[in-house]
Amino acid sequence: MTGRSERAAAAAAALRDVLEHVDADAVAQRVESVLRHTPEYVRTARDCGASALRASLHRHAGLLLHWMVRGTPPDSYVLSEMYEQARECAAAGQPLDGGLLLHHRAASAFWDAVLGLAAEEERGQLADWTDQGRRHIDSYLDVVTRTFTQAYADQADLPSAQGDRRARTLFDRLCARLPLTVEDQERAARLGFDPTPPYVPFVVLPDRSTPAERAELAARLRTAGALAFVEDAHVTGLTGPAFDWSSFMADRRLLLAQDPATGRTGLQTAFDNLRLLVAVASRSHRRG
Numbered sequence: 624m625t626g627r628s629e630r631a632a633a634a635a636a637a638l639r640d641v642l643e644h645v646d647a648d649a650v651a652q653r654v655e656s657v658l659r660h661t662p663e664y665v666r667t668a669r670d671c672g673a674s675a676l677r678a679s680l681h682r683h684a685g686l687l688l689h690w691m692v693r694g695t696p697p698d699s700y701v702l703s704e705m706y707e708q709a710r711e712c713a714a715a716g717q718p719l720d721g722g723l724l725l726h727h728r729a730a731s732a733f734w735d736a737v738l739g740l741a742a743e744e745e746r747g748q749l750a751d752w753t754d755q756g757r758r759h760i761d762s763y764l765d766v767v768t769r770t771f772t773q774a775y776a777d778q779a780d781l782p783s784a785q786g787d788r789r790a791r792t793l794f795d796r797l798c799a800r801l802p803l804t805v806e807d808q809e810r811a812a813r814l815g816f817d818p819t820p821p822y823v824p825f826v827v828l829p830d831r832s833t834p835a836e837r838a839e840l841a842a843r844l845r846t847a848g849a850l851a852f853v854e855d856a857h858v859t860g861l862t863g864p865a866f867d868w869s870s871f872m873a874d875r876r877l878l879l880a881q882d883p884a885t886g887r888t889g890l891q892t893a894f895d896n897l898r899l900l901v902a903v904a905s906r907s908h909r910r911g
Contacts, residue, residue: 638755639692645740647685653736654729655680663725670715670855671834679708680729683767687733691759702770709774715834716787716853719775726767730760786845787838789814790852794860797822798890816850821884822861825849826897828905829858830876844871857901859894878910 655677658664668676690696697705712722734756789810796807803811803818811818829837834853841858844851847867851860864884872879880900882893 641741642688642692642737645688645737647688648681649740650688650733650736651677651681651684653739654684654732657732657735658725658728661725661728663721663728666721666855667712667717667725670717671711672831683726683729684733687760687763690763691756696762697766702766705767705770706774709771710778711834712771713775713778714838714853716855719771722771723768726771727764730764733760786814787841787852790816790841790845790850790860791854793818794850794852797861797887798894800887811850814845814850815848816845816861817848817863820886821864822886822890823864823866823881823884824861824890824893824897825859825879825881826894826901827858827871827880828856828878828901829874830878830905830910832856832876840871847871857898861890872911875910878904880904 658680664676686697686701709722713719734753737756793807793810793814793816796803797818807818827840829840832840837853837856837858841851841853841860844858844860849860849862849866851858853859862881868879871877878901880897882889882897885893
């Protein structure tokens with residue numbers, strides 16, 4: 624071993640000694656305080672739950688510190704959990720680039736949090752090791768990016784995700800009062816939805832639901848003949864005037880808001896009002 628490599632090994636060992644005494648939960652709390660008001664954090668907390676997001680930040684902080692101290696990257700079990708979390712984000716309709724941006728911002732805040740928690744006499748040493756720390760962080764981000772990208776690609780291939788996209792596309796065209804094309808008629812036929820007005824607009828809020836549960840509810844509504852898709856924490860869409868909600872409303876967690884039957888002219892205004900109504904009713908702990 625050359626003198627240069629010996630010095631590098633000694634520096635790496637010293638860095639591990641410092642990081643071994645850094646508390647992962649305290650790091651995660653500092654990272655969260657930096658991210659809390661960013662649009663990506665707000666949206667993820669709304670769609671997947673603030674407690675789930677907080678737990679994810681703590682898990683990532685622990686995994687990254689473990690890798691930096693022990694030299695052990697995430698194993699197959701950890702990667703499987705990360706993959707399923709990414710699939711849930713995809714099912715909730717979160718854009719991939721927003722999720723990756725949130726992780727990159729968290730990684731940027733991670734090292735600052737570590738510096739802030741190190742003992743005063745150690746901070747000067749840590750500042751000297753920033754390049755080495757950044758290399759670990761970049762390697763971890765590469766793992767996250769690959770895992771999330773693969774999960775989003777796999778989620779997009781699911782029949783439920785394809786149905787969700789078809790329903791959203793047709794819904795947007797109806798609200799925009801665009802002429803229905805042959806492709807629109809094919810989408811409606813595949814979904815089993817009659818695109819002839821009148822329509823009954825609806826917004827459903829399943830209380831404390833997971834992204835997978837919202838995707839499953841939207842799929843069941845489509846099977847019953849509704850034009851339904853996941854929109855943030857809601858399931859949104861259109862039904863015909865004779866649609867029967869009774870089997871769905873047996874779930875007491877559901878909050879349903881719907882408008883009287885209308886033509887295409889009033890759809891956009893109706894949905895703006897329904898989203899506001901659901902938000903107000905939810906804050907009052909209304910259900911049904």
